[in-house]
Amino acid sequence: MATTFFLVRHAAHDRVGSVLCGRMPAVSLGEAGRRQAHALADRLAGERIDAVYTSPLERARETAAPIAARIGLEARVSDAMAEIDFGDWTGRSFASLEGEQDWIHWNESRSTARPPGGESMVEVQSRATRALDRLQQDYPEGRIVLVSHCDVIKATLASYLRLTLDGLARFDIAPASVSVLVAWGREGKVLSMNEAIAA
Secondary structure (H helix, E strand, O other): OOEEEEEEEOOOEOOOOOEOOOOOOOOOEOHHHHHHHHHHHHHHOOOOOOEEEEOOOHHHHHHHHHHHHHHOOOEEEOHHHOOOOOHHHOOOEHHHHOOOHHHHHHHHOOOOOOOOOOOOHHHHHHHHHHHHHHHHHHOOOOEEEEEEOHHHHHHHHHHHHOOOHHHHHHOOOOOOOEEEEEEEOOEEEEEEEEEOOOO
């Protein structure tokens, strides 16, 4: 028995690429992001989805809402799919972080680094994979949409691909993308990664 996961990165907001939003409140989708969310709903409508789960952050819930509505399900909040707690870096611009030793270490060694006052990538990967373990028990042959965030999805895929966390920069997970993972226990197969959704 295997469970299929559609790992969806939330759609675009106006600060993507300029601000490390992390768990900032009130970061909502922009106009382009709302179009992307509806395009994601179109993409997933024919996939016989059994459940939709979402990070509690606004941009993820706003992405999940049209997907769930199109499928006829309720989007359930999963704290395990929340963005990384970036601690003191939350809300800072990427430009302001350049050159800081902690930031350099974070980007060079995700397996050992930790944002000041935040959580490590190892902790992120652990909470996300535990959530998938639970969902496999609840939906042993199910098809589940998980709306989450870039590095949370990367860490999840890396776990099943047996990739080191230090190698996460080698692949991308774009806003409003879909990656498909089939999992049985801690084994799995990635069927697609970073599928772009045109909107």
